[in-house]
Amino acid sequence: MVSAIDSEKFRTLIDINARLNSSYTDFRSLLKTIVESAARLVGAEAASLALFDAPTNTLRFEIALGPRGPELQGKSIPASEGIVGWVFQNKRSIIVNDALHDPRFSPTVSKEISYSTTSILAVPMKVKDKTEGVIELINKTSHGLFVDDDLEWAELFAVQAGIAFDNARQYEQTEHELAYLHHKVQEEQGWHPLIFSSKVMQDRLDLVKRVAPSDASILILGESGVGKELIAEQLHLNSRRSQKPFIRVNCAALPESLLESELFGHVKGAFTDAIRDREGRFEAADGGTIFLDEITELPLKLQAKLLRVIQQKSFERIGSNETIRVDVRIIAATNRDIEKLVQNQEFRSDLYYRLNVLPIQIPPLRERREDIPTLAEYFLTKYARETNRRGIRFSDSAMELMLSYSWPGNIRELENAVERAVLISKGTTINADDLMIGKQPASGNERFQGKELKEAIILFKSNYIRSALEQNRWNQTETARYLKIQRTYLSRLIKELNILQSKE
Ligand SMILES: Nc1ncnc2c1ncn2[C@@H]1O[C@H](COP(=O)(O)OP(=O)(O)OP(=O)(O)O)[C@@H](O)[C@H]1O
Numbered sequence: 001m002v003s004a005i006d007s008e009k010f011r012t013l014i015d016i017n018a019r020l021n022s023s024y025t026d027f028r029s030l031l032k033t034i035v036e037s038a039a040r041l042v043g044a045e046a047a048s049l050a051l052f053d054a055p056t057n058t059l060r061f062e063i064a065l066g067p068r069g070p071e072l073q074g075k076s077i078p079a080s081e082g083i084v085g086w087v088f089q090n091k092r093s094i095i096v097n098d099a100l101h102d103p104r105f106s107p108t109v110s111k112e113i114s115y116s117t118t119s120i121l122a123v124p125m126k127v128k129d130k131t132e133g134v135i136e137l138i139n140k141t142s143h144g145l146f147v148d149d150d151l152e153w154a155e156l157f158a159v160q161a162g163i164a165f166d167n168a169r170q171y172e173q174t175e176h177e178l179a180y181l182h183h184k185v186q187e188e189q190g191w192h193p194l195i196f197s198s199k200v201m202q203d204r205l206d207l208v209k210r211v212a213p214s215d216a217s218i219l220i221l222g223e224s225g226v227g228k229e230l231i232a233e234q235l236h237l238n239s240r241r242s243q244k245p246f247i248r249v250n251c252a253a254l255p256e257s258l259l260e261s262e263l264f265g266h267v268k269g270a271f272t273d274a275i276r277d278r279e280g281r282f283e284a285a286d287g288g289t290i291f292l293d294e295i296t297e298l299p300l301k302l303q304a305k306l307l308r309v310i311q312q313k314s315f316e317r318i319g320s321n322e323t324i325r326v327d328v329r330i331i332a333a334t335n336r337d338i339e340k341l342v343q344n345q346e347f348r349s350d351l352y353y354r355l356n357v358l359p360i361q362i363p364p365l366r367e368r369r370e371d372i373p374t375l376a377e378y379f380l381t382k383y384a385r386e387t388n389r390r391g392i393r394f395s396d397s398a399m400e401l402m403l404s405y406s407w408p409g410n411i412r413e414l415e416n417a418v419e420r421a422v423l424i425s426k427g428t429t430i431n432a433d434d435l436m437i438g439k440q441p442a443s444g445n446e447r448f449q450g451k452e453l454k455e456a457i458i459l460f461k462s463n464y465i466r467s468a469l470e471q472n473r474w475n476q477t478e479t480a481r482y483l484k485i486q487r488t489y490l491s492r493l494i495k496e497l498n499i500l501q502s503k504e
Protein backbone atom coordinates (compact mmCIF):
# COMPACT_ATOMS: atom_id res chain seq x y z
CA MET A 1 0.00 0.00 0.00
CA VAL A 2 1.26 3.44 -0.89
CA SER A 3 0.75 5.89 1.94
CA ALA A 4 -0.36 9.49 1.42
CA ILE A 5 3.11 10.83 2.16
CA ASP A 6 4.68 8.29 -0.18
CA SER A 7 2.34 9.27 -2.99
CA GLU A 8 3.29 12.90 -2.42
CA LYS A 9 6.92 11.88 -2.68
CA PHE A 10 6.28 10.12 -5.97
CA ARG A 11 4.35 13.07 -7.32
CA THR A 12 7.17 15.43 -6.39
CA LEU A 13 9.73 13.19 -8.07
CA ILE A 14 7.62 13.10 -11.23
CA ASP A 15 7.29 16.89 -11.20
CA ILE A 16 11.03 17.29 -10.80
CA ASN A 17 11.57 14.80 -13.60
CA ALA A 18 9.43 16.88 -15.93
CA ARG A 19 11.43 20.01 -15.09
CA LEU A 20 14.76 18.27 -15.65
CA ASN A 21 14.42 18.57 -19.38
CA SER A 22 13.12 22.09 -19.47
CA SER A 23 15.06 24.18 -16.99
CA TYR A 24 18.64 24.15 -18.21
CA THR A 25 18.94 27.86 -17.83
CA ASP A 26 17.44 27.95 -14.39
CA PHE A 27 19.30 25.10 -12.83
CA ARG A 28 19.98 26.73 -9.49
CA SER A 29 16.29 27.09 -8.85
CA LEU A 30 15.74 23.48 -9.90
CA LEU A 31 18.48 22.27 -7.56
CA LYS A 32 16.92 24.35 -4.84
CA THR A 33 13.51 22.76 -5.46
CA ILE A 34 15.10 19.32 -5.25
CA VAL A 35 16.86 20.01 -1.96
CA GLU A 36 13.76 21.71 -0.57
CA SER A 37 11.51 18.79 -1.57
CA ALA A 38 13.92 16.28 -0.07
CA ALA A 39 13.95 18.18 3.23
CA ARG A 40 10.18 18.57 3.36
CA LEU A 41 9.25 15.04 2.37
CA VAL A 42 11.86 13.26 4.45
CA GLY A 43 11.20 15.65 7.30
CA ALA A 44 14.29 17.74 8.08
CA GLU A 45 14.65 21.20 9.61
CA ALA A 46 17.52 22.23 7.37
CA ALA A 47 19.15 20.98 4.20
CA SER A 48 22.07 21.79 1.99
CA LEU A 49 23.84 20.88 -1.20
CA ALA A 50 27.62 21.18 -1.14
CA LEU A 51 29.49 20.98 -4.43
CA PHE A 52 33.07 19.83 -4.82
CA ASP A 53 35.54 22.42 -6.06
CA ALA A 54 38.61 20.63 -7.40
CA PRO A 55 41.05 23.56 -7.61
CA THR A 56 40.68 24.34 -3.91
CA ASN A 57 39.81 20.79 -2.79
CA THR A 58 36.84 22.09 -0.86
CA LEU A 59 33.12 21.52 -0.64
CA ARG A 60 31.15 24.69 -1.13
CA PHE A 61 27.61 25.10 0.18
CA GLU A 62 25.90 26.06 -3.03
CA ILE A 63 22.41 25.77 -1.58
CA ALA A 64 21.57 26.03 2.10
CA LEU A 65 18.02 26.05 3.42
CA GLY A 66 16.60 26.28 6.90
CA PRO A 67 16.90 28.70 9.82
CA ARG A 68 20.64 29.47 9.30
CA GLY A 69 20.69 28.87 5.55
CA PRO A 70 21.71 32.39 4.52
CA GLU A 71 24.73 32.27 6.86
CA LEU A 72 25.88 28.92 5.53
CA GLN A 73 25.33 29.57 1.85
CA GLY A 74 28.55 30.25 -0.05
CA LYS A 75 30.83 28.93 2.71
CA SER A 76 33.45 26.30 1.91
CA ILE A 77 34.96 23.55 4.02
CA PRO A 78 37.93 21.25 3.30
CA ALA A 79 36.70 18.28 1.27
CA SER A 80 37.60 15.83 4.05
CA GLU A 81 35.98 17.67 6.94
CA GLY A 82 32.90 16.59 8.85
CA ILE A 83 30.13 14.20 7.89
CA VAL A 84 29.77 15.93 4.53
CA GLY A 85 33.46 15.34 3.85
CA TRP A 86 33.19 11.72 4.95
CA VAL A 87 30.28 11.08 2.58
CA PHE A 88 32.17 12.77 -0.22
CA GLN A 89 35.37 10.78 0.35
CA ASN A 90 33.62 7.44 0.87
CA LYS A 91 30.96 7.98 -1.79
CA ARG A 92 28.41 6.42 0.59
CA SER A 93 25.23 7.58 2.25
CA ILE A 94 25.07 7.78 6.00
CA ILE A 95 22.66 8.34 8.90
CA VAL A 96 24.06 9.86 12.08
CA ASN A 97 21.35 10.28 14.67
CA ASP A 98 23.67 11.38 17.43
CA ALA A 99 25.85 13.85 15.60
CA LEU A 100 27.53 15.40 18.64
CA HIS A 101 29.03 12.05 19.67
CA ASP A 102 30.12 10.97 16.24
CA PRO A 103 33.90 11.31 15.71
CA ARG A 104 33.36 12.26 12.09
CA PHE A 105 31.20 15.24 13.01
CA SER A 106 32.94 18.61 12.78
CA PRO A 107 31.29 21.25 14.93
CA THR A 108 33.11 24.13 13.20
CA VAL A 109 30.41 25.03 10.73
CA SER A 110 27.53 24.52 13.20
CA LYS A 111 29.32 26.73 15.70
CA GLU A 112 30.16 29.37 13.16
CA ILE A 113 26.57 29.75 12.14
CA SER A 114 25.37 28.96 15.69
CA TYR A 115 23.08 26.14 14.72
CA SER A 116 22.84 23.09 16.87
CA THR A 117 22.91 19.86 14.97
CA THR A 118 21.50 16.67 16.41
CA SER A 119 20.78 14.28 13.56
CA ILE A 120 22.17 14.14 10.04
CA LEU A 121 21.35 12.23 6.89
CA ALA A 122 23.81 12.76 4.07
CA VAL A 123 23.94 11.26 0.58
CA PRO A 124 26.44 11.68 -2.24
CA MET A 125 25.32 13.40 -5.42
CA LYS A 126 26.82 11.44 -8.29
CA VAL A 127 27.12 12.25 -11.94
CA LYS A 128 28.02 9.28 -14.11
CA ASP A 129 29.58 7.48 -11.11
CA LYS A 130 31.64 10.48 -10.09
CA THR A 131 30.74 12.14 -6.81
CA GLU A 132 30.25 15.85 -7.44
CA GLY A 133 28.75 16.88 -4.13
CA VAL A 134 26.76 15.95 -1.06
CA ILE A 135 23.16 16.54 -0.08
CA GLU A 136 22.77 16.85 3.64
CA LEU A 137 19.52 16.80 5.61
CA ILE A 138 19.77 18.05 9.18
CA ASN A 139 17.67 17.47 12.31
CA LYS A 140 14.76 15.14 11.74
CA THR A 141 11.63 17.07 12.60
CA SER A 142 9.91 16.56 15.98
CA HIS A 143 13.19 15.27 17.44
CA GLY A 144 12.71 12.02 15.59
CA LEU A 145 15.41 9.83 14.08
CA PHE A 146 16.27 9.40 10.44
CA VAL A 147 15.45 5.87 9.21
CA ASP A 148 16.53 3.76 6.23
CA ASP A 149 13.39 4.66 4.34
CA ASP A 150 14.37 8.36 4.55
CA LEU A 151 17.79 7.49 3.24
CA GLU A 152 16.39 5.69 0.20
CA TRP A 153 14.22 8.67 -0.64
CA ALA A 154 17.09 11.09 -0.18
CA GLU A 155 19.15 8.99 -2.57
CA LEU A 156 16.40 9.20 -5.17
CA PHE A 157 16.38 12.98 -4.86
CA ALA A 158 20.17 13.00 -5.12
CA VAL A 159 19.94 11.12 -8.43
CA GLN A 160 17.61 13.82 -9.77
CA ALA A 161 19.91 16.56 -8.51
CA GLY A 162 22.84 14.84 -10.24
CA ILE A 163 21.01 14.81 -13.56
CA ALA A 164 19.98 18.48 -13.20
CA PHE A 165 23.55 19.39 -12.29
CA ASP A 166 25.02 17.51 -15.23
CA ASN A 167 22.55 18.99 -17.71
CA ALA A 168 23.26 22.50 -16.50
CA ARG A 169 27.01 22.03 -16.53
CA GLN A 170 27.02 20.71 -20.07
CA TYR A 171 24.71 23.49 -21.17
CA GLU A 172 26.96 26.05 -19.54
CA GLN A 173 30.08 24.59 -21.12
CA THR A 174 28.46 24.64 -24.54
CA GLU A 175 27.43 28.25 -24.04
CA HIS A 176 30.96 29.24 -22.97
CA GLU A 177 32.44 27.42 -25.91
CA LEU A 178 30.01 29.08 -28.33
CA ALA A 179 30.63 32.55 -26.92
CA TYR A 180 34.37 31.92 -27.11
CA LEU A 181 34.21 30.79 -30.73
CA HIS A 182 31.98 33.72 -31.62
CA HIS A 183 34.49 36.12 -30.06
CA LYS A 184 37.37 34.36 -31.75
CA VAL A 185 35.80 34.68 -35.18
CA GLN A 186 35.12 38.35 -34.48
CA GLU A 187 38.70 38.91 -33.31
CA GLU A 188 40.12 37.17 -36.35
CA GLN A 189 38.22 39.64 -38.48
CA GLY A 190 39.76 42.50 -36.51
CA TRP A 191 36.76 43.20 -34.26
CA HIS A 192 36.89 43.42 -30.48
CA PRO A 193 34.13 41.74 -28.51
CA LEU A 194 32.29 44.25 -26.33
CA ILE A 195 31.91 42.72 -22.87
CA PHE A 196 29.72 44.24 -20.16
CA SER A 197 26.90 43.54 -17.75
CA SER A 198 26.06 47.00 -16.44
CA LYS A 199 22.81 48.73 -17.25
CA VAL A 200 24.57 51.90 -18.36
CA MET A 201 26.55 50.04 -21.00
CA GLN A 202 23.38 48.26 -22.13
CA ASP A 203 21.80 51.71 -22.50
CA ARG A 204 24.80 52.87 -24.55
CA LEU A 205 24.58 49.83 -26.78
CA ASP A 206 20.84 50.41 -27.27
CA LEU A 207 21.64 53.97 -28.27
CA VAL A 208 24.33 52.70 -30.65
CA LYS A 209 21.79 50.40 -32.30
CA ARG A 210 19.28 53.23 -32.64
CA VAL A 211 21.70 55.67 -34.27
CA ALA A 212 23.77 53.15 -36.28
CA PRO A 213 21.45 53.11 -39.32
CA SER A 214 21.70 56.88 -39.87
CA ASP A 215 24.60 58.48 -41.73
CA ALA A 216 25.03 61.28 -39.19
CA SER A 217 28.52 61.86 -37.80
CA ILE A 218 29.06 60.67 -34.28
CA LEU A 219 31.40 61.85 -31.55
CA ILE A 220 32.42 59.33 -28.91
CA LEU A 221 33.62 60.82 -25.64
CA GLY A 222 35.20 59.23 -22.59
CA GLU A 223 38.40 58.71 -20.63
CA SER A 224 41.31 56.75 -22.00
CA GLY A 225 40.75 53.00 -22.12
CA VAL A 226 36.96 52.99 -21.69
CA GLY A 227 36.36 51.27 -25.03
CA LYS A 228 35.56 54.13 -27.40
CA GLU A 229 37.02 52.25 -30.34
CA LEU A 230 34.80 49.26 -29.54
CA ILE A 231 31.73 51.47 -29.60
CA ALA A 232 32.83 52.82 -32.99
CA GLU A 233 33.10 49.21 -34.22
CA GLN A 234 29.59 48.47 -32.96
CA LEU A 235 28.24 51.52 -34.78
CA HIS A 236 29.73 50.23 -38.00
CA LEU A 237 28.68 46.61 -37.48
CA ASN A 238 25.09 47.63 -36.76
CA SER A 239 24.85 49.86 -39.82
CA ARG A 240 24.00 49.11 -43.44
CA ARG A 241 27.72 49.68 -44.06
CA SER A 242 28.80 46.61 -42.09
CA GLN A 243 30.00 44.70 -45.14
CA LYS A 244 32.01 47.70 -46.35
CA PRO A 245 35.37 48.91 -45.00
CA PHE A 246 35.90 50.22 -41.47
CA ILE A 247 38.97 52.41 -41.62
CA ARG A 248 40.81 53.49 -38.46
CA VAL A 249 42.97 56.60 -38.38
CA ASN A 250 44.71 57.90 -35.27
CA CYS A 251 45.01 61.66 -35.79
CA ALA A 252 47.77 61.90 -33.17
CA ALA A 253 50.02 59.35 -34.78
CA LEU A 254 51.26 61.40 -37.73
CA PRO A 255 52.60 64.93 -38.24
CA GLU A 256 50.38 67.32 -40.19
CA SER A 257 51.96 66.86 -43.64
CA LEU A 258 51.79 63.05 -43.53
CA LEU A 259 48.35 63.05 -41.97
CA GLU A 260 46.86 65.09 -44.78
CA SER A 261 48.18 62.71 -47.38
CA GLU A 262 47.13 59.72 -45.27
CA LEU A 263 43.56 61.00 -45.08
CA PHE A 264 43.07 62.55 -48.50
CA GLY A 265 45.79 61.03 -50.68
CA HIS A 266 48.06 62.83 -53.12
CA VAL A 267 49.02 62.88 -56.77
CA LYS A 268 52.47 62.19 -58.19
CA GLY A 269 54.75 65.18 -57.78
CA ALA A 270 52.58 66.90 -55.15
CA PHE A 271 55.63 67.02 -52.89
CA THR A 272 59.17 65.69 -52.97
CA ASP A 273 58.38 62.16 -51.82
CA ALA A 274 55.23 61.84 -53.90
CA ILE A 275 56.64 59.49 -56.49
CA ARG A 276 53.27 58.10 -57.50
CA ASP A 277 49.55 58.78 -57.02
CA ARG A 278 48.25 57.57 -53.71
CA GLU A 279 44.70 56.94 -52.53
CA GLY A 280 43.84 58.35 -49.07
CA ARG A 281 41.91 56.70 -46.26
CA PHE A 282 38.70 58.53 -47.13
CA GLU A 283 38.68 56.95 -50.56
CA ALA A 284 39.50 53.58 -49.04
CA ALA A 285 36.51 53.97 -46.74
CA ASP A 286 34.05 54.70 -49.56
CA GLY A 287 30.71 53.09 -48.79
CA GLY A 288 31.85 52.33 -45.26
CA THR A 289 32.92 54.11 -42.09
CA ILE A 290 36.00 56.09 -41.13
CA PHE A 291 36.98 56.21 -37.45
CA LEU A 292 39.02 59.29 -36.56
CA ASP A 293 40.58 58.60 -33.18
CA GLU A 294 42.02 61.45 -31.08
CA ILE A 295 40.18 63.93 -33.28
CA THR A 296 41.37 66.91 -31.19
CA GLU A 297 44.89 66.31 -32.54
CA LEU A 298 43.74 67.08 -36.07
CA PRO A 299 45.57 70.27 -37.14
CA LEU A 300 43.34 73.31 -37.82
CA LYS A 301 43.96 73.25 -41.55
CA LEU A 302 42.81 69.65 -41.78
CA GLN A 303 39.83 70.43 -39.57
CA ALA A 304 38.64 72.77 -42.34
CA LYS A 305 39.11 70.07 -44.94
CA LEU A 306 37.23 67.57 -42.80
CA LEU A 307 34.36 70.00 -42.32
CA ARG A 308 33.98 70.17 -46.06
CA VAL A 309 33.93 66.39 -46.35
CA ILE A 310 31.11 66.31 -43.82
CA GLN A 311 29.12 69.07 -45.54
CA GLN A 312 29.77 68.34 -49.19
CA LYS A 313 31.14 64.81 -49.12
CA SER A 314 33.97 65.94 -51.35
CA PHE A 315 37.68 66.80 -51.26
CA GLU A 316 40.77 66.87 -53.45
CA ARG A 317 43.93 64.81 -53.20
CA ILE A 318 47.00 66.90 -52.34
CA GLY A 319 48.32 68.49 -55.51
CA SER A 320 45.18 67.83 -57.54
CA ASN A 321 42.22 69.93 -58.67
CA GLU A 322 40.01 67.00 -59.31
CA THR A 323 37.19 66.79 -56.78
CA ILE A 324 36.58 63.35 -55.36
CA ARG A 325 33.17 62.44 -53.95
CA VAL A 326 32.84 59.76 -51.31
CA ASP A 327 30.06 58.20 -49.28
CA VAL A 328 31.68 57.80 -45.87
CA ARG A 329 30.19 57.81 -42.40
CA ILE A 330 32.42 59.67 -39.94
CA ILE A 331 32.90 58.58 -36.36
CA ALA A 332 35.30 60.59 -34.21
CA ALA A 333 36.56 60.01 -30.68
CA THR A 334 38.49 61.84 -28.03
CA ASN A 335 39.41 61.51 -24.38
CA ARG A 336 40.07 65.24 -24.04
CA ASP A 337 37.74 68.00 -22.96
CA ILE A 338 36.84 69.04 -26.48
CA GLU A 339 34.39 71.71 -25.38
CA LYS A 340 37.19 73.50 -23.56
CA LEU A 341 39.42 73.25 -26.62
CA VAL A 342 36.63 74.87 -28.62
CA GLN A 343 36.41 77.68 -26.07
CA ASN A 344 40.18 78.18 -26.33
CA GLN A 345 39.88 78.15 -30.11
CA GLU A 346 42.14 75.14 -30.36
CA PHE A 347 39.39 73.23 -32.10
CA ARG A 348 37.04 74.65 -34.73
CA SER A 349 33.62 75.26 -33.29
CA ASP A 350 31.80 74.66 -36.60
CA LEU A 351 33.45 71.24 -36.91
CA TYR A 352 32.66 70.49 -33.28
CA TYR A 353 28.95 71.25 -33.82
CA ARG A 354 28.83 69.05 -36.91
CA LEU A 355 30.50 66.17 -35.10
CA ASN A 356 28.58 66.65 -31.91
CA VAL A 357 25.12 66.09 -33.42
CA LEU A 358 25.09 62.70 -31.78
CA PRO A 359 27.54 62.50 -28.89
CA ILE A 360 27.97 59.19 -27.08
CA GLN A 361 29.59 59.42 -23.67
CA ILE A 362 31.22 56.24 -22.33
CA PRO A 363 31.41 56.22 -18.53
CA PRO A 364 34.66 55.27 -16.78
CA LEU A 365 34.92 51.80 -15.27
CA ARG A 366 34.70 53.08 -11.69
CA GLU A 367 31.18 54.32 -12.48
CA ARG A 368 30.02 50.89 -13.67
CA ARG A 369 31.58 48.48 -11.23
CA GLU A 370 29.17 45.69 -12.21
CA ASP A 371 31.30 45.34 -15.34
CA ILE A 372 34.48 44.61 -13.37
CA PRO A 373 33.84 40.90 -12.55
CA THR A 374 32.47 40.22 -16.04
CA LEU A 375 35.42 41.84 -17.77
CA ALA A 376 37.95 40.34 -15.36
CA GLU A 377 36.58 36.82 -15.92
CA TYR A 378 36.55 37.40 -19.67
CA PHE A 379 40.19 38.49 -19.74
CA LEU A 380 41.11 35.67 -17.37
CA THR A 381 39.58 33.06 -19.70
CA LYS A 382 41.28 34.69 -22.66
CA TYR A 383 44.78 34.79 -21.19
CA ALA A 384 44.43 31.47 -19.38
CA ARG A 385 43.68 29.87 -22.75
CA GLU A 386 46.54 31.64 -24.45
CA THR A 387 49.02 30.51 -21.81
CA ASN A 388 47.49 27.09 -21.32
CA ARG A 389 46.53 27.73 -17.70
CA ARG A 390 42.87 26.74 -17.82
CA GLY A 391 41.16 26.33 -14.47
CA ILE A 392 42.95 29.32 -12.98
CA ARG A 393 40.68 31.61 -10.94
CA PHE A 394 40.57 34.75 -8.83
CA SER A 395 40.75 34.49 -5.06
CA ASP A 396 38.00 36.36 -3.20
CA SER A 397 40.51 38.97 -2.07
CA ALA A 398 41.71 39.53 -5.65
CA MET A 399 38.12 40.08 -6.77
CA GLU A 400 37.49 42.42 -3.82
CA LEU A 401 40.57 44.44 -4.70
CA MET A 402 39.51 44.74 -8.32
CA LEU A 403 36.04 45.84 -7.23
CA SER A 404 37.34 48.53 -4.91
CA TYR A 405 40.16 49.89 -7.09
CA SER A 406 39.50 53.08 -9.06
CA TRP A 407 40.99 51.98 -12.43
CA PRO A 408 42.29 55.32 -13.75
CA GLY A 409 43.38 53.50 -16.94
CA ASN A 410 39.93 51.89 -17.17
CA ILE A 411 39.46 48.63 -19.08
CA ARG A 412 42.88 48.80 -20.71
CA GLU A 413 44.44 48.83 -17.24
CA LEU A 414 42.20 46.00 -16.05
CA GLU A 415 43.12 43.88 -19.05
CA ASN A 416 46.84 44.49 -18.50
CA ALA A 417 46.55 43.69 -14.80
CA VAL A 418 44.80 40.38 -15.49
CA GLU A 419 47.21 39.42 -18.25
CA ARG A 420 50.18 40.10 -15.95
CA ALA A 421 48.54 38.29 -13.03
CA VAL A 422 48.01 35.17 -15.15
CA LEU A 423 51.71 35.19 -15.95
CA ILE A 424 53.07 35.74 -12.45
CA SER A 425 50.55 33.86 -10.30
CA LYS A 426 51.47 30.44 -9.01
CA GLY A 427 49.14 27.44 -8.88
CA THR A 428 45.52 27.79 -9.77
CA THR A 429 44.63 30.96 -7.91
CA ILE A 430 45.26 34.63 -8.64
CA ASN A 431 45.81 36.48 -5.38
CA ALA A 432 45.36 40.19 -4.74
CA ASP A 433 49.16 40.70 -4.84
CA ASP A 434 49.44 39.17 -8.30
CA LEU A 435 47.33 41.99 -9.72
CA MET A 436 49.98 44.58 -8.81
CA ILE A 437 47.47 47.39 -8.92
CA GLY A 438 47.42 50.62 -6.98
CA LYS A 439 51.17 50.43 -6.47
CA GLN A 440 54.03 52.38 -7.96
CA PRO A 441 56.23 50.30 -10.23
CA ALA A 442 59.48 49.19 -8.59
CA SER A 443 61.85 52.11 -8.43
CA GLY A 444 64.84 52.54 -6.16
CA ASN A 445 68.50 52.51 -6.73
CA GLU A 446 68.98 48.78 -7.13
CA ARG A 447 68.12 49.02 -10.81
CA PHE A 448 71.13 51.20 -11.39
CA GLN A 449 73.52 49.26 -9.19
CA GLY A 450 76.84 48.34 -10.79
CA LYS A 451 76.20 50.50 -13.84
CA GLU A 452 78.36 53.28 -15.24
CA LEU A 453 76.90 56.77 -14.87
CA LYS A 454 76.26 57.02 -18.60
CA GLU A 455 74.42 53.73 -18.74
CA ALA A 456 72.39 54.62 -15.65
CA ILE A 457 71.36 57.94 -17.17
CA ILE A 458 70.24 56.25 -20.38
CA LEU A 459 68.28 53.71 -18.37
CA PHE A 460 66.67 56.43 -16.31
CA LYS A 461 65.81 58.53 -19.33
CA SER A 462 64.25 55.70 -21.21
CA ASN A 463 62.16 54.57 -18.21
CA TYR A 464 61.12 58.11 -17.45
CA ILE A 465 60.04 58.85 -20.98
CA ARG A 466 58.26 55.54 -21.29
CA SER A 467 56.22 56.25 -18.18
CA ALA A 468 55.42 59.78 -19.38
CA LEU A 469 54.26 58.33 -22.69
CA GLU A 470 52.15 55.75 -20.90
CA GLN A 471 50.55 58.45 -18.79
CA ASN A 472 49.73 60.38 -21.92
CA ARG A 473 48.47 57.37 -23.85
CA TRP A 474 51.50 57.49 -26.17
CA ASN A 475 50.29 60.79 -27.54
CA GLN A 476 53.57 62.48 -28.40
CA THR A 477 52.19 66.01 -28.56
CA GLU A 478 50.74 65.73 -25.08
CA THR A 479 53.79 63.93 -23.68
CA ALA A 480 56.08 66.63 -25.04
CA ARG A 481 53.87 69.27 -23.45
CA TYR A 482 53.91 67.33 -20.18
CA LEU A 483 57.72 67.01 -20.20
CA LYS A 484 58.08 70.61 -21.37
CA ILE A 485 60.20 69.66 -24.37
CA GLN A 486 59.74 70.03 -28.13
CA ARG A 487 57.78 67.31 -29.84
CA THR A 488 60.53 66.83 -32.40
CA TYR A 489 63.07 66.35 -29.57
CA LEU A 490 60.81 63.80 -27.93
CA SER A 491 60.45 61.86 -31.12
CA ARG A 492 64.23 61.84 -31.56
CA LEU A 493 64.69 60.55 -28.01
CA ILE A 494 62.16 57.83 -28.63
CA LYS A 495 64.13 56.66 -31.64
CA GLU A 496 67.54 56.97 -29.98
CA LEU A 497 66.51 55.15 -26.85
CA ASN A 498 64.55 52.63 -28.86
CA ILE A 499 61.37 53.06 -26.82
CA LEU A 500 58.67 50.86 -28.23
CA GLN A 501 55.03 50.94 -27.28
CA SER A 502 54.23 47.68 -25.56
CA LYS A 503 51.39 45.65 -27.02
CA GLU A 504 48.05 46.79 -25.61
N1 LIG B 1 33.65 46.53 -22.96
C1 LIG B 1 34.82 46.00 -23.31
N2 LIG B 1 34.91 44.68 -23.53
C2 LIG B 1 36.09 44.12 -23.87
N3 LIG B 1 37.22 44.80 -24.01
C3 LIG B 1 37.20 46.12 -23.81
C4 LIG B 1 36.00 46.79 -23.46
N4 LIG B 1 36.27 48.10 -23.34
C5 LIG B 1 37.57 48.24 -23.61
N5 LIG B 1 38.15 47.06 -23.89
C6 LIG B 1 39.57 46.82 -24.20
O1 LIG B 1 40.32 47.84 -23.57
C7 LIG B 1 41.30 48.37 -24.43
C8 LIG B 1 41.04 49.86 -24.61
O2 LIG B 1 39.87 50.08 -25.37
P1 LIG B 1 39.80 51.22 -26.48
O3 LIG B 1 41.02 51.20 -27.33
O4 LIG B 1 38.50 51.16 -27.19
O5 LIG B 1 39.84 52.49 -25.51
P2 LIG B 1 39.64 54.00 -25.87
O6 LIG B 1 38.42 54.45 -25.16
O7 LIG B 1 39.69 54.15 -27.36
O8 LIG B 1 40.91 54.66 -25.18
P3 LIG B 1 41.92 55.79 -25.72
O9 LIG B 1 41.22 57.08 -25.49
O10 LIG B 1 43.11 55.61 -24.84
O11 LIG B 1 42.19 55.50 -27.17
C9 LIG B 1 41.24 47.58 -25.70
O12 LIG B 1 42.21 46.56 -25.66
C10 LIG B 1 39.86 46.99 -25.70
O13 LIG B 1 39.82 45.77 -26.39
Ligand SMILES: [Mg+2]
Nearest residue numbers: 228229293333
Ligand atom coordinates in the same frame (compact mmCIF):
# COMPACT_ATOMS: atom_id res chain seq x y z
MG1 LIG C 1 41.21 54.70 -28.67
